[in-house]
Amino acid sequence: MVQYSSTQLDACLAALSDSTRRGVLEQLGRSEASISDLADRFHITLTGMRKHVGVLEQAGLVVTEKVGRVRTCRIGAGRLDEVSDWVERYHQLWDARFGELDQVIEELQQKEKSDGHNKTT
């Protein structure tokens, strides 16, 4: 089990828990698009797409900009990357270290036992 307490990451995960929103991110990863482009592509209503984009925007995954009557969406400046990629990397390193540390400590415990608790601590 992996536990992250970062509220930023929670917001990202909540946003990414929906397949339409992940599809939108993939799409925006290729090119920016207006909300109506996205609504067409994913066969949902404009209102529905506005909600999805709103969730992605709140999580920092997408930024939008209104030019005239068109709201253009594009990928956010990598907040997910900033949070989870760094933390994930750090987590992997320490988890691997601790796995090996477990073995070292286990050996120390065995040794202490076989020494018949002669050592005082």
Added chain:
Amino acid sequence: MDTTRQPEHAPTKNVTKVERKSDREIVVERSFDAPVHLVFEAWSKPELFKRWWVPKSMGMTLRACEMDVRTGGGYRLDFGDGMEFFGRYLEVTPPSRIVWTNEEGGENGSITTVTLTETDGKTLLVVSELFASKEALDADGGGASDALRETFGQLDDLVVELVSTS
């Protein structure tokens, strides 16, 4: 995700928690099913420390490991090819606390604080790494900016993994 091999007789694997406490600080927590003096020993004896500090999955070898684990003492980890990590111990209080500087990157290196607390024969280990600035923390992540362009396919995999494991 890297799954670490466990001793066969270990009943369950203790969870490693990582939390970014602030822009400048990241904290790791993990319990060990052993009394504190043994955990401290594994941290403070170079011949033990070097067996776990560089996990096999990192694909690196520690060529030399010098550690003078006492307040004011120094350490140097040499990975060869000019790659070295070094610094000073600001505080060593057996068996509960070790604080050291990380000076390989210059004067504004991070400060690492390890705290060990024993409860009912188990030891809670907390490692805090405090950076001089948010920028220093981000830079230490290494390649974080490259990953900005990672495909969303990979992102999807990561998310699925995070969701299924949390």
